[in-house]
Amino acid sequence: MRRGRILVSASALAVGGLVLAGCTGGPGASDGGGDGGGGDNVVTIYGTIVDTEAELLNESWAEWEEENGIDIEYEASQEFEAQIAVRAQGGTPPDLAIFPQPGLLADMADRGYLVPAPEAVADNVAEYWSEDWAAYGTVDGTLYGAPLMASVKGWIWYSPSTFAENGWEVPTTWQGLLDLTAQIQQSTGAPPWCAGFGSDAATGWPGTDWIEDVVLRQSGTDVYDQWVANEVPFTDPQIASAFDEVGKILLDPNYVNAGFGDVQSIGTTPFGDPASALVSGDCLLHHQASFYDGFITDAGGTVAEDGDIWAFLTPPFEEGAEGAVVTGGGEIVGAFDDREAVQMVQEYLSSPEWANSRVSLGGVISANNGLDPENASSEILSAAIAILQDPETTFRFDASDLMPGAVGSGTFWAGMRDWVGGTPTATVLEQIEAGWPSS
Template structure:
């Protein structure tokens, strides 16, 4: 979820508004054929709608430009930071795009459950089964029917730092969570300032970076089975295992001695844009920050991202050394039209050819197994691709994206903001849990 390599701007995942909530809660009829690529199969224009904006949207359009010209298809892309609300309104009003790029599997399932989406064409399903893992295919499946293939992907849980500063302080990359605590203390002793910086601000989606912290700790401390149960509310937010993750994250984010380096007190986390932490790591104002692989696109132009460069990153470790458990996210592509041109575009977007085209332009990765790691120009993105393709990696999709929108993009995001602002952990956990639909 922009992208020249240095000007990337991630489109925030807007809160699901009234229209989105209505969509999930009412028996809305199936949408008619949408857009210029509608169901008559005669148009060579296909409309795509998504959250991707600014320079990233330009690169997205560049990624398919040659293919579209060769196939005599005009692809019209529109990006919006109010995607969820607007898509719900357009679908209910009978004017959806031909294709939507969904940033959340839970939202994707909402639309599939209301018969707004068309089942994926045979070629798309073939590509998905060949080039994506079963977990990824499942994210595009609803009630036994495959509706859409994944698009891009990212790995979360990277801890970004300055290799030169680590050498200056005489510290090394930690192998366990306990080592990370010791590293934090050592850096603070050496600098006399907080070691960490964090930013939760993202417009209407403010708070989502905090959910990433919690998800990483739940997976590492409680394990994948508990994580899966938590996603399905078989284990509630008020469960002690989830509170343990909050307490561990709070040991960093709620401790004035630990944050918010370069920005202010603890509460400044909520007013700091999530991408603004990158320049502070690059200039040495902040020693450590937690963010996904896409942060590589937020560093100032000229920043050398390499193991011996200006900035590098290590994966948040587990309780024991050598554990390979990571969280991540990505997009699922769904169609409101079954026109011939739309089906051709869907097939291309699910292919290794498109994945290599887009990744070669910089700033993003994909879990498509046909992707060549060297297609990524950025070394940290090359490492991300290797993690995504490693069969020994335990991968779990971002929990807030899998939960119903009222929780994942609602009470969970809001709860993280309230938590940083001083609301007690127990109260926050109870508030978040209230977002789960009854029954």
């Protein structure tokens, strides 16, 4: 779900051989690997969660800190993906890191920087998290991190009242979504969709979400999983087909970029800006994750079935598909140090007690099975929790977050920027695939 690239709202895998548990000499060893430096009861956490969201994060564990005599020092950065490796290599990692990408956590574990999760964390993961979610924090059979928050991606945000006034209906298939797009454009004479890939150093990630949604819905879970592992390369016709389908919307100047400009403006429009266009009515359709309700609220809109803005999931390719098919994201908390205080904080963050504490403060959700959906701060977040907790849901983690960083947050992000900038699809796919590590 939620990277620093996405957490600016005012309201709201390189997998290889591992250093075995008990090995010494790595920065994560128990001889003081973390950079807290403030004593055994000071635990430093480094992550991507910024601004008001960071304040809520600190509030979520404040009472626990006082009860347990531990001081959690949280540091936020939108340069996390690059800086966490620099810190680890320099011997000054944090005690804990909130990884927005399982692939990056796996890379840190593979290089011997992380320590395995303690037994108490493993027990929480086994009891409160699904096997799929547990796998995202596991590398070569060893659990290194527990999930934290989550998001359900692939929501299409729209105005219920505008749909009702014009007789537009929520589509039930991907082709129906394309037909609706054409219908709205013909009716209004204006582009229906708005999109923004801009996100500072992470510019391009919203585009990867589009592609991932379509790969999963069009080609299924096996192809999706093989794509993540590079057994199906980006140059495969099945991945090219997903780009072609998304291009029927994002590369058509008749359909984008409502309120912001032409197709190329997608690459420079900050991803949060379309929220204001949705609320004002300049934009009628927007693709973004469940967390986006906070941006819409900040823009002055209400998010509800009978509110200003509501959302439906990107529909399947086949009519009548059973159970939701969704992509999503989240964070994994990994440790560079195994001091007792660090283990206590890591255990708490993997618990339903923390999940309920943070979710009750608003703006986020978790896939922790001990979470009470009633604690969600909005209808869309409650709906997202229900999807995550439904055993019939087909869920896959954001593919770019699972891929090695050189691809997932490297050539894939860059490729999406180039794609909306006019580079031919075949060239983009070759460039993305070229980023895949040779071993």
